Amino acid sequence: EVQLVQSGAEVKKPGESLKISCKGSGYSFTSYWIAWVRQMPGKGLEWMGVIYPGGSDTRYSPSFQGQVTISADKSISTAYLQWSSLKASDTAMYYCARSISGAGRVDYWGQGTLVTVSS
Amino acid sequence: DIQMTQSPSSLSASVGDRVTITCRASQGISNYLAWFQQKPGKAPKSLIYAASSLQSGVPSKFSGSGSGTDFTLTISSLQPEDFATYYCQQYNSYPPSFGQGTKLEIK
Numbered sequence: 001e002v003q004l005v006q007s008g009a010e011v012k013k014p015g016e017s018l019k020i021s022c023k024g025s026g027y028s029f030t031s032y033w034i035a036w037v038r039q040m041p042g043k044g045l046e047w048m049g050v051i052y053p054g055g056s057d058t059r060y061s062p063s064f065q066g067q068v069t070i071s072a073d074k075s076i077s078t079a080y081l082q083w084s085s086l087k088a089s090d091t092a093m094y095y096c097a098r099s100i101s102g103a104g105r106v107d108y109w110g111q112g113t114l115v116t117v118s119s
Numbered sequence: 120d121i122q123m124t125q126s127p128s129s130l131s132a133s134v135g136d137r138v139t140i141t142c143r144a145s146q147g148i149s150n151y152l153a154w155f156q157q158k159p160g161k162a163p164k165s166l167i168y169a170a171s172s173l174q175s176g177v178p179s180k181f182s183g184s185g186s187g188t189d190f191t192l193t194i195s196s197l198q199p200e201d202f203a204t205y206y207c208q209q210y211n212s213y214p215p216s217f218g219q220g221t222k223l224e225i226k
């Protein structure tokens with residue numbers, strides 16, 4: 001069974017750093033891309049970027065380029081999304097999803113990680 | 120970037136009804152169109168890819184059609200568990216983009 005299990009909810013202060021994770025199981029982690037999708041409170045879905053753990057090829061949406069870093073450790077089948085300096089506007093639910101290709105077709109989703117940034 | 124526009128933004132229907140949601144792309148995307156269902160407090164669930172292909176395990180009451188710029192998602196014989204928000208997504212060109220969502224509510 002394909003599963004993507006994300007790390008737990010985080011509460012941070014503005015300016016702090018954060019790294020959240022997404023662990024894949026039940027499939028060959030290095031054969032699929034992992035995407036990150038943001039959902040701000042009460043809003044729709046936004047594509048942030050995608051990584052290919054098999055080769056570390058990474059593509060960002062222009063809106064998120066330079067704002068976050070996507071990485072992966074194939075030895076532990078885990079992808080990451082990180083911030084170096086959080087802002088209040090980063091408060092959102094973040095989902096990882098398995099992507100068939102780097103172009104954006106996704107099939108399985110993680111359960112989501114809620115990130116709250118507040119002073 | 121390609122803009123995706125869904126209509127209506129919200130929709131009220133009764134159990135047993137058949138409903139159709141429309142998604143329009145700002146430029147042609149061939150059939151690189153997916154549909155997702157999201158229930159409150161839950162992760163999205165993939166329903167359809169390539170405009171009309173059902174994801175594994177998705178019941179046939181869900182169907183999709185369209186090509187180019189205009190697409191539809193049809194849900195037949197609505198059941199209580201179908202009331203949710205539905206999103207379309209294009210993956211023809213990077214970055215992929217989502218519609219704003221259609222909230223399907225019980226009448």
